[in-house]
Amino acid sequence: MSKARHIGITWLLLVATLACWARCDTVAPEESAVLVVEAFVDAGAPLPAIRLWQTRPLSQAYPFDASTAVSDAEVRVGLDGAQVAYQPLDAQPGFYGPDRPQMVTDRVPLAFEATWQGQRITAQSLVPPALRLDSIRVNVPDEPVDGIILDSLFIDPVLVDSLQFDSLRTGAEEGLVYLVEVTLWWIIDYPEVGSDSAYWIRTQLRPQLPTSPTFDDFFLRPEQIFRERNTTRDALGRRKWTGVYAVPVETRETPLPPHPLRVSIIRSGQDYARFVSGRDDPERREPASNVEGAIGIFAGLSLDSLRVQVE
Secondary structure (H helix, E strand, C coil): CCCCCCCCCCCHHHHHHHHHHHHCCCCCCCCCCCEEEEEEEECCCECCCEEEEECCCCCCCCCCCCCCECCCCEEEEEECCEEEEEEECCCCCCEEEECCCCECCCCCEEEEEEEECCEEEEEEEECCCCCCEEEEEEECCCCCEEEEEECCEEECHHHCCCCCHHHHCCCEEEEEEEEEEEEEEECCCCCCCCHHHHCEEEEEEEECCCCCCCCCCCCCECEEEEEHHHCEECCCCCEEEEEEEEEEECCCCCCCCCEEEEEEEEEECHHHHHHHHHCCCCCCCCCCCCEECCEEEEEEEEEEEEEEEEC
């Protein structure tokens, strides 16, 4: 079992939302830039780099380069009360690293503080208890199932009539997919009375398929965010989650293409859950944030992941 130490977060929609947030409520010809913070502090790993950049008005292009990176801030992180200063990283505009190595232990409080353009920016978080995957089970069906594929959305055939897709068949095609079911079990090694209500879980199934298709999780469940205490427990006291992902094939006789599957599970607090859940919500005028005086995310988390070969 391998430990994953980095999390990839898609920020394209976030950036567009941030620009709107910086512009929408003012009629002034010049809008002030807003600082954006991104940092995830992982239990059992060294203090991570922190990324800082600034928003721009919607009327301007938004390149991810030195023109939007913030490299003139003063940054500090409090780890269980001890202050660690951060310095800009060479050749990495907008990234700051700790001035000394510092390992992060679980269940310790975190504090972020930065000063930029005369403003003080702060955030608070907590490193959750370390998380460990206990085991996984992968169920592969003997044959694929029929369905409707519409703009990369795979529709369960039993729902087609109720959704009235007969009148929306333009661009739709019949398709076949294997529905691969994956069950995860993980260990709870902290007192659950009261404290477990603070923790949320994010599960991810990331198959590496030859054609790399994308499906909305209309009825699939390759990823989910939920409160940890609401998950099922087995007779051994382990928590349990089951997800499903789809593998498209050309014919009913086509066997399931062998492929690697990366399984990840992340434990964090409500701030992280709100941020991840709301970053792709088109109804939000701005992303969920736990940063005061700026926007973005500064959150402690713990994670575990492994890779298996599915065939």
